[in-house]
Amino acid sequence: MKKFNLFNEIIKVDTTKFNDAIKSNETFAITIDGNIIYDNFITALIYKGKGELGGNYQVVEDEDETLIKAFSNWQKLIAINTPIASYDDTTADGVAEFSNKELENIGWHVAEFGVKYRTLVELLEEKCDGIVLCIEQNEPYQFSGFGFLDDNEDAKKVLFDYCQAIAKDKIENDEDFEVNSLTDDEMEAAQFFGVV
Helix, strand or coil, X not given: CEEEECCCXXXXXXXXXXXXXXXXXXXXXXXXXXXXXXXXXXXXXXEEECCCCCCCCEEEECCCEEEEECHHHHHHHHHHHCCCCCEEECCXXXXXXXXXXXXXXXXXXXXXXXXXXXXXXXXXXXXXXXXXXXXXXXXXXXXXXXXXECCHHHHHHHXXXXXXXXXXXXXXXXXXXXXXXXXXXXXXXXXXXXXX
């Protein structure tokens, strides 16, 4: 996944389209690519609403392009991106679930084998296509922000294969996971991954 660090990025928007959107009195959004959209809000956004941006946005407008810095408005960005992100990593607790039901099923079951969501997120960020929307001022950064996966089916395969291998290894090599001593939840998870 590609990292889009709002602290460093300036979003360029076509000034005419931007002004038309403001005057339209319709709800519109601005994507991280600088596109203005009026529906199908399923990608990383730096703005969603009606009228002027306001708030803490830094806006410089010229004839052709409007330049927007959005990092100071992080709190509003959390509100508009939480419902559409593949996962939310903006809290101190870290990622607690995936928004996609099939990915969440995998994450929930593999937790029985001691695998944390952080491990799964790092795997997705390494192996899958998508965007990590974040604010990062110093290395290493403290949180990723939001993840937007391009292809849930690909992500599902990557996660399932990884988690199945973990489950298989635990069943075969870890005495705490011997088939005869599995709890009901562990057995359900082992069956989910097809390792018993």
